[in-house]
Amino acid sequence: MHPLDKPGLWAVTAPPPPATAPLSGAHGADVAVVGAGFTGLAAALAAAEAGARVIVLEAAEIGAGGSGRNVGLVNAGLWLMPDDLDRRLARHAQGSSLPALLGDAPAAVWSLIDRHSIDCEARPNGTLHCAPGRAGLAALRERARQWHARGAPVALLSADEARARTGSARFQGALFDPRAGTVQPLAYARGLAHAAIGAGARLHTDTPVTASTRDGGDWVLETPAGQVRAPRVIWATNAYSQAAADQPGRALSVLPFFNFATDPLPATLRAQLLPGGEGGWDSAKILTSFRLDAAGRFIIGSVGALGAADRHVHAAWAARRMAWLFPQLAGQRFVHAWFGRIGTTPDALPRLWQPGPGAFGLWGFNGRGIAPGTVLGQALARAALGQDARPPTLQAARPDRLRHARGAALRGGAALWHLADRRR
Template sequence: MLNDPRTHGLWEASAPPAPVTSSLAEAVEADVVIVGGGYTGLSCALHLSEAGKSVVLLEAHEFGFGGAGRNVGLINAGLWLMPDDVSAAAGELYGERLLAALGDGPALVMSLIERHRIDCELERNGTLHCAVGAAGLEELRRREAQWLKRGAPVSLLDARDTAERVGTRAYAGALLDRRAGTLQPLAYARGLARAAGAAGARLCTSSPVVLAERAGVRWDVRTPEGRVGAQWLVVATDAYGQGPFQGTREAQVRLPYFNLATQPLDAALLDAILPGKEGVWDTKTILSSFRPDHAGRLVFGSVGALRHGGAAIHKGWAQRALTRLFPQLAGIGFEHEWYGQIGMTSDAVPRFHAFGPRAVAVFGYNGRGISPGTVFGRELALLVLGEKSPEDLPLPMSGMNPVPLRRVREIYYEAGAQIAHLAGDRF
C-alpha cells in the first residue's frame, strides 16, 4: 500500500483483491457513519447493515491499512494479560464479561468467515503459547489454571509434546488453546469489507475525516470532498487515529512489530515444522511469534521497526533466532518484510469512549486485534441498534487521556528492541 512493500509485505502480495471502492465526493445521509476500515469498523458496518441500518464507512487509506493488515495472523482468545489480571484491571463485573466475550471471539471470527465464504487461509487448529525456560513454564501453569476455572478448552503440554507439535526442543512446554487459530489478516479485512458492501454498506476509501461536529441532533462528518450526516458516529481508528480522532492514537503507546516471511519450504521441512499449522508465540518479554501460511512459508516476527537501521538488525537477529529453533532452516532467506504499530494502553485493557451524544469508540487492543476488533465491532453495532446499553458492554466507559511522555516511550521501545536484537541469539 502507498507503494511501500514494508507496510503489508506478504499479506498484500497474497490477499485476494479488495472490493472496488472510491472516495466520498458528495453529501450523503445515513443512520450511522463509521470512521476506520479495520476489523472493528468493518465488523460494525457488516452487523449494522445486516440489521437494516444505512451505513457509510470512511477509510483514510485502504481496508486493513492499519494493524488489521500488518499483524501475524493469530486468532487468539482473551488478552495478553492473565485472566485474573484482566478481572482486576477492569473490575470483576466488566473483567469477567470481557473475558467471556473475547474468549468466544475466535468462534465469532470463524463463523463470519464461514458464513460469508471469506477466502483468508483460515486454520482452526489452535495456537501454542510456548514456554522459554522454567519461569515461562510456571507462567503458563498459572495461565492454564486461570482459564480452566472459566471453562476454557486449554491444556498445558510438556516439553516432549511441544517438541512434536512445533518441531524444536527449545521450549519447556506450551499452552494449547483449542479456541484459537490463524488466518491471512489482510484477506480477512478485505473479506469483511466485501461482506459489508454486499449487505448494503457504502464503503469509501481514500476518505480521511477532516471535521466531525454535532449539528443539532445529528453528526456532520466531513472529508476533503464530501460529507456525511448521521444519527450515530462510530470511531474505529485505534492506534492509527488522526485529525479529529487523533486522541485514540495519543491515548496509547505505539509498539512497533515486524514480520518476515521465508520462501516456501519443501515438503520435508513442512512435515517437521508445525505440521499441525498452529500459530506460536513465546513467553519472552521481547517475544517472538511464527506460523506457516498456506503456500508453506514460515512467517516470523518480533518487536521492532524496519527503519533507521532496524531492518538489518532485526533481519539478522531473526535469521539467527530461526536457525537456533530450526537448524534445518540455515541459509533459507526471507522473501517479504513488513511492520506496523501495536497500540498499548497503560493497563493492557481496551478502552470504550464516548466523543459525545451517540458517538462512540473502542480502541487499545494491545496486540490482539483480530478477535477483539471483530467482537467490539459487533458490540458497538448492538449499542447503535438499541439491543445493548453502554452499561451492558464488556468495558466500562472511560475518558480520553493522553499518555504522558508518549513519544519518549515509543522511541525507547524502538531503540530497545534494536539493542536487544543486535546482541541477541548470537552463537
C-alpha cells in the first residue's frame, strides 16, 4: 500500500473505534454482514435493533473503504438530476420508492447521529453546489426547478449570495440544499459501529470473507480462521471488494478521488470561508469539493489518485485551485493527503445483487454513498429480515466489460485536466 493510500486526516481526528478482533472458530447468526462501511454498518445496526443476531465481517478495519476516506458531504438524492433518476428508474422499476427515500436520506443520517449520540462533527447546515460558469448556472437552475417540482426546499443563490456564503468570488451562483450537511466520515462510520455493537451485533475486523457457499438453508462464509453460518447475508463491499466479494469488482469502474487538507486556519481566515458551515463543490465535470472540518482545516478534493505517477500533478493543481478559489488561502500548506476509490456505474445508479435466497449485495453509489449507503443499508436489513419484499428497486448487478477502459479514461482525463488547468 502506498503511504498516501490511507484514510489521512479523518484517522487523525476521529474518536477511537470499538475494540474488535478477527473471527476465530465457527459461529452462527441470523444475518451476516460483509463490509464495515456505512452500508454494512447501517444494515447491521438496523438488523440488530430489529432483534436479529448479527455478525459483521470486515476484511481490514471499520471505515477502511470509501467510508473512511470521503469528503463528508451528506447529500440528498444522487448525482443525477431528479428527472433523470426517475427516467432511468422507470426502465427498471415503475413506482420505485427510491427517489423519495434518497431525498429524505440526510434526515435519516442526522436522526441516527442524534439517536446514538455519534460524535462525528455533524453539521446539518446544508451544502452549496456552486457554478463557476454560465453552463453550470443553467444546470443548477434546472436542478432547482426539478427539486422544487418535488417540494424540496432548495434555494438558488445569486453570485453575490454565493460569494457571501462561500467566501469565493469565483461563482456565478449556487444551489443551497438545507437538507444536507457535512460529517467527519470516519467518525460517523466508527459511531455506527459502536451503535451496532451496542444493539448486540458482533463485529470482526481483519477478517476477509474468502469463500461463500450454500449448505442446506444457510450461507456459509469462510474466513482465514473461522466460519459464519447464517440464512441471510448482506454484501456491502462496494469499490473495496476483495476475495469472495468479487462481484462488485466485475461490475464497477473505479474512479479515484483525492483530498488535501491544511492545518487549522487562523480565526481571521476561517471567518471568511463558508461562514454558515456548509460543505461545497462545483458543477465542473472534473469537480472540486471544498469544506472546513471542525478545527478549521481547509479540505479540497477532486478526481485523481495519489500514486507515484500523478500525485505531484494533483498536489500542484490543488494548491493552484485553492488560491484561485480563495486568494486569501494562497500559500497555505497541505499537511494531509489521501485518496479513495469511488465505485461508478455507466448509468450512475447503484446496483443490487441477489446471489441466492436471503442474500443481497448493494454497491455503485457513484460518489454519493453517505446518505444513500445509510438508508439503503437499512433497507437491505429490512429486506433480509423479510420485513420488505426487496430493497427499493435498483438495477440488477451484472458484469461490465468496459469497466477498466472507463476507469482508465476517467483517471487519465482528470490528470490531464489538472496538468493543463493553470488558473490561479
